[in-house]
Amino acid sequence: MPKRDREATRARLLEAARLRFAREGYDATSVRDIAGDAGVDATLIFRYFGSKKRLFDEVTADLPAGLPDGLPDGPEEELVARMLRAVVFHDWTRYGGEHPLVAMLRSSAHDDARQRMRQEVCDTYVDALRDLAEGDGPELRAELLSAWLVGIGILRSVVATPALAGASADDLAPHVEAVASALLGRPMRGTPSSEG
Amino acid sequence: MPKRDREATRARLLEAARLRFAREGYDATSVRDIAGDAGVDATLIFRYFGSKKRLFDEVTADLPAGLPDGLPDGPEEELVARMLRAVVFHDWTRYGGEHPLVAMLRSSAHDDARQRMRQEVCDTYVDALRDLAEGDGPELRAELLSAWLVGIGILRSVVATPALAGASADDLAPHVEAVASALLGRPMRGTPSSEG
Amino acid sequence: MPKRDREATRARLLEAARLRFAREGYDATSVRDIAGDAGVDATLIFRYFGSKKRLFDEVTADLPAGLPDGLPDGPEEELVARMLRAVVFHDWTRYGGEHPLVAMLRSSAHDDARQRMRQEVCDTYVDALRDLAEGDGPELRAELLSAWLVGIGILRSVVATPALAGASADDLAPHVEAVASALLGRPMRGTPSSEG
Amino acid sequence: MPKRDREATRARLLEAARLRFAREGYDATSVRDIAGDAGVDATLIFRYFGSKKRLFDEVTADLPAGLPDGLPDGPEEELVARMLRAVVFHDWTRYGGEHPLVAMLRSSAHDDARQRMRQEVCDTYVDALRDLAEGDGPELRAELLSAWLVGIGILRSVVATPALAGASADDLAPHVEAVASALLGRPMRGTPSSEG
DNA sequence: TATGAATGAGCATTCATTCAT
């Protein structure tokens, strides 16, 4: 079953690349690193993906699929709380322990990465939040809230400021409620109801 | 203006390095790139700084000095508004058009860079904001507000989401007022008084 | 004779390295020199040997194998004569025309090289001679005789003093007999019997 | 007194070069090393000597002057014993602890060094010994004895074979007597009379 | 098709040396 093996090898390469690119960034990652992690010869990367760059593209194109499913499900007023959990408290070990958006900043010198990030932010966060915003400029309100989520992710995992690095979801809940309500112009909740 | 001027050459190398490191990150920048931009031989980098790493250190150690002076001056309730202007609307061309903190994320695979970022965020933003926060957990409140500023900087200049990329300081003012007040637990203003 | 033959390329690199290291010493030899002599790309040195240093190690570890086989065979009293032929009259073109021990002196600023030389001198010469020495201090006697052989090799091929440079094996024979007998405390012969 | 300073600096450079070249060989020694040891700027080397090579030449041309004075004085039959002391037991710290001849082998890839060594060996050792040799081929006899002295120097200080490295002058005396007598064809003594 | 030998451009760094002041 060589067909299966091929697919399995491809998948292992993608997985290894995802982790390396996230943890170390595009430039600091070598194709040999990736191939080594996957336990295969480095030339297979060129055989399967054409080039390091195209492998990177495929990894980042994969991004939204990596987001937790069912994010939009549940009461509207808890959406921001659910998003925060996705950004900050979800298990991102597949991406080296950080939210892929945060990880991809490391490669943000490359325009493709920026584009992928924009798509991801807009499609996953801004679009969903805009529908909730009341008052004028819902787009800007939605983006400002997205910016906050991204900023929290960065300060928590990359910069590791002391209070945020040690904060639990419950510690953040009241502030989520306050800021989300302030920006969206409507009452929001800081905790998903399923978790009390 | 002598051609062989140690200090001038050193300064040009630092300037070129600052820009390259900001725009492309540490790994994607070569000492030849920097020397080329500065119009001098690459060996001078080793003569003056010892190594590429030490040049990077010197560039990033220079960071706080690069912040706009007089940030803490002025009424307390306008501090956040002034900070936002510093992060987003200041002229950061010396750093490739982005706030140095944002630019440094590109090198965040290196622990030194993370440390410098932490220091910068804490010393410049969190410390000043913590003194203003009322209610319990002032540290966390201050960090959450800092996270917002950082997130806005990123979405605006790196990710370039449409509404934020086109927003003026005045567009942001009401939201600054709302979020800052919500997080600090006291009334804040969204616009520095000197600008109406 | 396939063009892409790992073992063959490796062997050519070793051969080229042996010659260069012998003729010019470790420091004066560059990996590009060696690769150029072998007619291959310099990166293969790192692929096959890891580093210039490890290539040098492999070359010098190869040393004893490079000595003429069958040295210990034959009558005891002719051993020194056979050794002298090995040191001086053997065809050392593979090592640039000099006995490898002599060649390695050129790299003797490096401790590894000294160690290899010590091993070689002791294992190949001193050990064999000690068993023949009579009287007290057989070790010292054996070393002093080894020193003579090494000194002859140096004066003949490196320093090229006139009489030694032009001397034949037969010219040396009576003196070999005299000195070997004097140092070992027993009658030795200056000429291998097979050569009259 | 700038004239004096110039001469003093020149002398310090020569001294430092002598030591470095002896200890590490020509190739492994950099002009910066030498200048650093002498406590002056590296460019002075080019000012005073023209190039690294010419500095090396000057250092090696200095060689015979470095030999202990009064070597030929004293009874003829003790000459070899005195020479051995000069080669092996003299204080050669000025040359990095080894006899300059031995040290110069490290640079023997350079033809100039070989030539200097030949001159040194012939003028200082062979010439003096030839006059003592009896029987035919006095030149060859003298060279073979010189070879022994050189070989002892090398095995003792470079290769560091165990017995020779720990041997005292007295340990060597009987063998010196035996070998010198055997090679020169006349009775020689192993110990200078002044030392018993 | 797939293995792995081979490549050459590029890396940070050090070298001996020159030239302007």
Next chain:
DNA sequence: GATGAATGAATGCTCATTCAT
């Protein structure tokens, strides 16, 4: 004349990538 800024070629080594078998 002397200081030190500047140079460019060369160093060992790693990179992504190609090509033969």
